[in-house]
Amino acid sequence: MKTASIKDLLQWYESRPLRERVMLLICLLVVLFFIWDTLVMNNLSVRRKDLQKQSQQLKNEITQLEARQQIAEGRKGYDPDRENRLKLEQLQQELKENRQQLESNIDSLISPQDMAELLKELLQKQAKLTLHKLENQPAEALSLGGATADADVDLGPVLYRHRLQLEFSGDYLATLEYLKKLEQLPRKLVWEDLEIKTQTYPRAYVRLSVYTLSMDRGWIGG
Template identity: 30%
Template sequence: MKEKLKKLLARFDALNRRERIVVSVAVWLVVLFVMDTLAITPAQRQSGAMVKAITDKQAELVRSETELAGLRSQRAQDPDAAARARIAELQKRIAVIDDQLKNARTQIVPPEKMAGLLEQLLRRNKRLELVSLRSTAPESMGKAEGAAGADKGAPAQGKGPAEALYRQGMELTLSGSYADMLDYVVQIEQLPWKIFWGRLDMKVDEYPRARLVLNVYTLSLDKTWLSI
């Protein structure tokens, strides 16, 4: 293996400057393709599936609470055994969804901890340079109208309206080698809390160093901008 590597390096050294640049760029493009195929795309796909599951549950919670408010209003005007049975069914369903959402939230990184975790991982790799780190505007994942919207004159009893879910994000710009960037991405994936992947853009500054713009986010019930 060492002999083969020596021969390859000797052949590379024998190339003129223009040929070396062409070969270096080709190698770097292959490296980027491998990084995207093995690390980034699977992580983005997994993140998307989890976000969809959470937002679907949140939407189901809103629908159930809205229907429950309407039935309570109807029962107040005209008590009915079928309405009472449906109310009991909805209350059980809402409790189940609440538990599922609470469990999902325990797996997601809290917004106030995300910046610290990302910087902590960077400190483990001195070869990676943090060019910039900024928070991005919170994005609503679908506004929850809540149960009160079903009948303004009949507020829901017990729970309030379902809360809106927000995407709280950060954008990091890093400078370093492919290997160090891949290691950083893998470390983020291995965190005990889930951080979701957004946009990822990599450009070669001067081979073998590149610049990586990485957008990551978490989910929150709070619309407040993340502090850094």
């Protein structure tokens, strides 16, 4: 029956004038195009937009992942304490060099252990001089680079000043000879204070304060 209906429809179509048949064909094509555009093309357009949106999202995600990867590669092997460690190593090297320089300079000074005995021996060689007093003073810390003698952290070398006070009397010329010999010692000491009081000529009373330096806290003479 369906086949007969189509055959009748075709016969009817063939029986129509040419102009009418052309118009009917155009109308049919328009209807088919409308159906295609509505059912197919619109769906394809929507799908294309969805695909474009998804593609852009994927591109954005890839860009973010690449940026994270670059950051991760840049931090590969990064040591956050490297700068501080290098500074510490530099400071330790400077402290070592300063200590060596100080030790070298201190070698030219009389040691605290030898100073008292040496002064006494030189004085005893001057028959016209009499020793009245030979007194050790407590060692005094001289901080360098912010360090102190009692600091828990070694911030730098620490020097100790060892003072000694000497009082004697006797012949004025013998006194000058004694002071001259002190100045000519191969290992030096530092003169801090010298007071000479002339008594009945040619006698004089002398008060002499000297000190030496060391990197050890200890009493003069031991």
